[in-house]
Amino acid sequence: MRRFLVLFFLLSSPLMAAELQLRNIGRFDGWKENYLSGIGLVSGLANTGDSARNKTTRQALANLMSRFDLNVQDSQITSRNVASVIVTATLPAVSRPGDRIDVTVTSMGDAKSLVGGALLLTPLKGPNGRIYCLAQGALNVGGYRAESHDSLVQQNHPTVGLIPGGCTVEQGTQIDPQPANGLLRFVLNQPDYVMSASVAAKVRKTLPQLNAVSRDAGLVEIQLPQYVAPDQLVELIASIEAVRVEPVNQIKVVVNERSGVVVAGAQTVISPIAVSYGNLRISINSTSIVAQPLLVINSPDTRASITRDSTIKATEAGASVITRPGNTVADLVALLNAQRVSARDMIAILQAIKASGALYADIVVQ
Structure with missing residues (x-):
């Protein structure tokens, strides 16, 4: 019989509700993460990779060998120490060449386990087809699989691995902090009319030089002064993100x-x-x-x-x-x-x- 573990957040009075900075409850419009993906090979597996029935792995391995002047037909490859994988990563809104981000590797064939494997050099592309980073490194798999004589022991998912900092950014992404017409658009993570009106009021009270208006449940428009020097714009945006507001608890x-x-x-x-x-x-x-x-x-x-x-x-x-x-x-x-x-x-x-x-x-x- 499964028993329930109950967790409760004790908020006995409104005074106990801590105020949060705006950067913790929303973001400026246009600031978003970018998803990257690619297809690669993991080698070094202990006979737990893709079987010979997986033609994709054999063809990819044969193409890889041809780059090093090794002409091998895919039909001659029978090793189970290699697996074809899908590699994914999340590129931050602001990144520069040389930055390192985490990589997730998942098996796309019939491999039994990726434990002990290493990802070969894999380019990761964005939705526009451009290469933004290169991934490579040893996998960190939080599970295992042992099989012998029809007996199987498995913990978690050994066909999914992580490479901390395994992706090097080759082409960075930048966002122009200068808003069009001096209008900043702040988007709430969880749209709520009460929260939107509270954010606008708190911005006007904390920064009187700014005019903040709540447009709907998830959008607050902040009009900047007529002239803001480029070296002061970053400090002004940081001041807006640092404004504290009491969150509205959704039951x-x-x-x-x-x-x-x-x-x-x-x-x-x-x-x-x-x-x-x-x-x-x-x-x-x-x-x-x-x-x-x-x-x-x-x-x-x-x-x-x-x-x-x-x-x-x-x-x-x-x-x-x-x-x-x-x-x-x-x-x-x-x-x-x-x-x-x-x-x-x-x-x-x-x-x-x-x-x-x-x-x-x-x-x-x-």
């Missing part, structure tokens, strides 16, 4: 069915409600009964008869939970845990309470 209950974790705020209150549930269990037991003939006659037609006796038993174990005024999600989960409720039943109960209007929070099931 949510997050339930992870796989791990059995419930995350909720301590202020998540449940109205008085009664919850009842039950499980119907049916068990069928079958026994064989052998009946011998009363009079034994020397005849080929004389045989013992076998009959089956089946017993069907149905049991229904039910329980009920009653919440009182002021009860929270923590109290409800504790009561349901005491009743040994499964993960699926826990999610169904929370969703039913939400549908009845007794739970004033959004439920997020992962």
Whole structure:
């Protein structure tokens, strides 16, 4: 029976809610990360790479050898020490040649494990087809796989690896800090009208020389002074990002069915409600009964008869939970845990309470 681990964020009073800087709750429009990808080869595997059936790996390895004046047909390659992989990385909004970023490597063939392998030089391209960085290095795989005589032991996913700092930026990305018409557009990570209006008001109060206007739930426009010297623009943008504002807490209950974790705020209150549930269990037991003939006659037609006796038993174990005024999600989960409720039943109960209007929070099931 899976038990639930409940985590609660204790915010007993508004004074305990810490103010956050604007750079922690949003970004300026145009500042975004860039995704890169490429296809490469991982070598050095201990007979856990792609099999000979994978023509992509054999052809890629043959093409690699041809660059070093080794003419080998792909049909002659049978080694399982090489695997074809997909390489991905995230390029920051501002980067320069020589910067190093992390790389994720995932198997794209039938390799069993990438443990002990090293990624060969792989160019990573952006959506526009241009090469932005080169990846290479030894893989760090947080798992393992051992197989012998039809016995298998596996931990995590050994076909996914990470190379910390394994990608060197060849072509950087820059963003012009000078906004068009002197208008900065600040975008909230989580759109909310209350938060958007609060950000605009706090910017006007902290930096009176700026005019901030909330355009919608996720956008705040900040009008800069008519003339800002280039050497002062960076300091002004840094001052805007450093403005502190009190966040608006969105009440949510997050339930992870796989791990059995419930995350909720301590202020998540449940109205008085009664919850009842039950499980119907049916068990069928079958026994064989052998009946011998009363009079034994020397005849080929004389045989013992076998009959089956089946017993069907149905049991229904039910329980009920009653919440009182002021009860929270923590109290409800504790009561349901005491009743040994499964993960699926826990999610169904929370969703039913939400549908009845007794739970004033959004439920997020992962």
